[in-house]
Amino acid sequence: MLEDVHVAHAAPCHPEALSLAAANDRSLDVPGLIELILTRFHETHRREFPEAIRLARKVEAVHAAEAECPRGLADHLAFMADDLEGHQQREELVLFPMMLRGGSPMIGMPIGRMMAEHRDVEDQLARLRALTHDHAAPPGACHTWQALVRACRKLDVDLTEHMRLENEVLFQHFLD
Template sequence: MITKEMRVADIVKEIPKSADIFRSNRIDFCCGGQIPLAEAVHDKSASLETLLDEINSLQTENAGEGLDVQYLDNASLINYIQNKYHILLREEMKNLTPYVTKVAKVHGDNHPELIDIKEVFTGLKNELLDHTLDEDDTVFPLVKEYSLNPTDELRAKLQPHIDELETEHENAGNALKRLRELTHDFTPPLDACGTYRLVFARLERLEKDTFNHVHLENNVLFKRF
């Protein structure tokens, strides 16, 4: 049974699908997830009682289902993150960029917030692409090396990288929160064309995948160190 005293990040570790509830209620379960659920509730979220009911219902509905990735060893968890998130992120950023640019160019006069959306998206894209490349080329190999040979020297070498990545995660989370504000919870206006609606839907999916991605790194993989 999930209680109000449990930390938000631990709830998502216990019930991964609760991430969707937190995301829709603008509750940070990644970088800001180390606080009790009771403290995370705010004026734009559902009440504490409603959140507890929804989350505990998920626990009942999905008991025993799916892969519990928090119990994977370090190398297997890294492979999971790379295949589920890094590869798809690079592909989605490449494919989504022309649509974001087109919508801002065509509809920006009537909806100036689209110019801001394009700017925030471009910054987020550049940061995430550099970030995942650094993880794949430098940090994840160090994690695997340390897992096989856990020396103080390797730990001291690894820690500054983890600290930097967690800061970058926080920056990405702030950019995603800004996109949610600019898009009014990814709700397109009534006059939005098909491409406009497509962009908002894919930005919402990007938010979901990135929050889940960051949660696995911050609150599962990196927490081990």
């Protein structure tokens, strides 16, 4: 799975090359972009979603009686994490290996599916922002609630950049 994609290309990427700046100025090749996406985004999402879910469950339990309580946030985050895991698996097992082999005449179909799933994630992020009042904790919020808001804001920023990098940079190598 993830390990297979990491080792699929012959030339290892240097850590200094794995930067968003390099990706944005298009100086990274396809293997470098994929490695960046795997390490900067896929691994990060897998690490950070469980903590955000834990924080949301705690805030919802402790502050259930408060009007500002983000009711349903833990379930929404769990849904997002599950949906994202399936998406990332499809990239890691199908799309990225295909890209590392130089593409295919049929590559437009999996890219189209990934882009459609990205639009679904945009809708999920809009719901996340609504549940967290645009990532703002109420005045006097406890440390856990503040940490939850920070975690949700980071997930939003990271997912948005992740999708932009794939849609506007990586996928364009195969759609142009």
